[in-house]
Amino acid sequence: MVMRIRVEGQAAIAAQFKARPAQIKRAARKTVRQVTNKLHKRLGGAIPRADGTPVVGYRKIRAKKKTPRGRGRSSYGEVWMGTNKIAAHYAGRMRNRPSQGGASVGGHFFKNAFVAKMSNGYESVWKRIEGGKLEQQYVELPSARREAERAAKDAQVDLARLLRKNMEIEMNKGKK
Numbered sequence: 001m002v003m004r005i006r007v008e009g010q011a012a013i014a015a016q017f018k019a020r021p022a023q024i025k026r027a028a029r030k031t032v033r034q035v036t037n038k039l040h041k042r043l044g045g046a047i048p049r050a051d052g053t054p055v056v057g058y059r060k061i062r063a064k065k066k067t068p069r070g071r072g073r074s075s076y077g078e079v080w081m082g083t084n085k086i087a088a089h090y091a092g093r094m095r096n097r098p099s100q101g102g103a104s105v106g107g108h109f110f111k112n113a114f115v116a117k118m119s120n121g122y123e124s125v126w127k128r129i130e131g132g133k134l135e136q137q138y139v140e141l142p143s144a145r146r147e148a149e150r151a152a153k154d155a156q157v158d159l160a161r162l163l164r165k166n167m168e169i170e171m172n173k174g175k176k
Contacts, residue, residue, distance in 0.1 A: 006076040017171040027170035036077030040065040088125040
């Protein structure tokens with residue numbers, strides 16, 4: 001889920017605050033940067049407090065941002081919210097279960113998998129696929145996507161209010 005943050009209606013802003021286009025552009029750039037940073041911080045902070053998501057899920061949900069910098073840049077920001085794969089070894093203690101035909105990590109069982117330590121010291125759960133190659137196993141958390149979407153939806157509701165409030169503050173700074 002990507003939220004694009006942009007200040008629109010510059011003609012209405014110019015009429016309301018009696019400002020020059022350069023003032024509006026500067027205020028819009030600062031406002032977008034501030035709102036993008038606030039949303040990124042809010043989304044990142046909402047995830048660990050999500051009810052019902054196990055600790056391993058915190059590593060799976062990500063919030064990233066892209067903000068405008070410099071004078072010549074366009075005045076929009078993006079906040080990305082989504083889920084990434086998580087390697088099985090983050091879920092807990094890894095155990096080979098040859099009698100059951102697989103490996104277990106935490107409460108997850110992987111059929112036809114095994115725990116192996118690579119030559120560089122990286123230890124994880126692997127599965128052999130055709131051609132003799134190894135494929136790393138990943139834990140799938142059903143609640144992680146739901147938590148990410150809920151946090152992003154809550155932030156989307158506050159986006160317009162934050163933009164309007166911060167734009168008014170920046171335009172009033174220019175009047176003084």
